[in-house]
Amino acid sequence: MKNHILPATLLTLCCIVFFCGIYTAVVWGVAQLAPNRGKGETISYGDNRYGFEKIGQSFTNDKYFWSRPSAVNYNAAVSGGSNKGPSNPDYLAQVQARIDTFLVHNPTIKKEQIPAELVTASGSGLDPHLSPQAARIQVARVAHIRNIDEGKLIALIDQYTDKPLFGTETVNILSLNIALDQLKR
Structure with missing residues (x-):
């Protein structure tokens, strides 16, 4: 022993x-x-710090490009999805509510044009990116509210689109919205 x-x-x-x-x-x-000594990459413009570049943040004001929904309310401490399957009635009701809200705020868009990422949360609930298509579909609303030419907004989206060698193109919504605030009309 x-x-x-x-x-x-x-x-x-x-x-x-x-x-x-x-x-x-x-x-x-x-x-x-x-x-940043391992504390995450923050986005700064001038003297202002806006948040962490790699963590999604809520943008629901019509003057901004909306971010991807989060199942955890963008809380990095409890990162995760909702674990609700595609046939779950609560999940389907939540997605339908997001679709209805998006259509109210974007009246020129048809339901079938809405990219899934604008009405479904990511697996982590913290995804800071959208596809360029999901950003472009919001251009009419943002251009109307801010009285900016749509062409300028499309050029801004193209400027902030990450084009990796492999994988899909993405747009960091926090970076895009900060640039949008700095944009001259």
Whole structure:
């Protein structure tokens, strides 16, 4: 019995020291070398800090491009989806309510034109991106409210579209809306 308990106890103590102390200190030290010391990338314009670039934020005012809905109210501490299936009546009612709201605020758009990402939450509930198509479908509303030429807004969307070598093009809605506020009419 002594041959088993002593090695198991030593292994447990070594693991506690390594994983609770040494490993944690190494990860923390590496994070200090990262931009913003591992606290996330914030977007700044002038003296104003707007938030974290990689975490979705709620934009529902008509003068802005709306962001993707969140199942967790954009709370990074509880990141996750709703876990409701596509046949769940509560989920379907929620999506239908989002569709109805979008159509009220965008009267020139037909229901079948609405990209799914504008009425469904992402798996993490924190997605800060939309497709360029989802941003473009909102141009008429934003242009009307702000009295800006639609061509300027389309050019702005194109400017803020990330075009990776592989994968789909995306637009960071926080960056786009900050640029929209700085746009000269």
